[in-house]
Amino acid sequence: MxxxxxxxxxxxxxxxxxxxxxxxxxxxxxxxxxxxxxxxxxxxxxxxxxxxGQSSEINQEREEADMSALLTINIKIGDEIFLAKLYDNRTTQALVELLPLRIRMEDLHRNEKFYYLPDSLPTDSESPGVIKEGEIMLYGDNCLVLFYEKFSTSFNYTRLGYIEDVERFAQAVGAGDINVVLDLAENNK
Structure with a gap:
């Protein structure tokens, strides 16, 4: 017991x-x-x-990027020319070697224009979270993208640079496919 x-x-x-x-x-x-x-x-x-406060941050980021920008390129759509600043990285250096480019860019989701480059470029991709209008990025290793509307994303991109006059650019690109010429600006030749 x-x-x-x-x-x-x-x-x-x-x-x-x-x-x-x-x-x-x-x-x-x-x-x-x-x-x-x-x-x-x-x-x-x-x-x-x-x-x-994002719009003031966009301007501040772009002003800071101006100081570290590799060079200026021209983006021609129709008769209009837009100046773009490219960041100093290995991807933009490889892109510059392909210039001048005469391409037809397709519209996607009414917020971006894209074109698949014939060659792969080196990448340093990241998830930006929010893409701002006027940004130039590389999707994957060969898809050049020009953004003309701001939106949130979970995709990864390599940052290339930005277009300076985003409002005028957004009006010029419209909602359809466009012919674009990318070339070095005169001060870089």
Whole structure:
């Protein structure tokens, strides 16, 4: 009888230890979940602040990029010429070697024009999250993309540069396919 009582006590003791352990684990998980939710909430409010001041940030980013820009190119659509700044990276250096380019760019989703280059370029892709109007990027290793509308994305791109007069550019490209000439600007030849 004493042995049964002893076994029963040991069993109850082990069971209570397991229950306490699970309780502490649940409390830790709840605390972690609460902290993650607070972090997400803070990130959302920071994102809202960023979006509100985004147009000034776009200009500031582009001004800073001007200082590190490799060179200026001309993008000709019809009779209009747009100046674009290219960043100093190995992808743009490879692109410049292909210039001048006379291409037909297709419209996609009424926010971008794209063209598949005949050669692959080196890449350094990233997910920009938000693509701004006027940005020039490479999708994959050979798809040149000119963006004329701002939108969110989860795709990866290699940043090449940006078009300076985005409002005029957006009007010039329209919603259909376009013929484009990309060439070095006179000050770079």
């Amino acid at each position: 004493k042995i049964i009582f002893l076994i029963l006590c040991i069993f109850m003791f082990c069971f209570s230890l397991t229950a306490c352990s699970a309780s502490q684990k649940n409390e830790t998980e709840e605390t972690d979940t609460e902290e993650m939710q607070k972090s997400k909430s803070n990130a959302k409010s920071e994102k809202t602040v960023v979006e509100e």
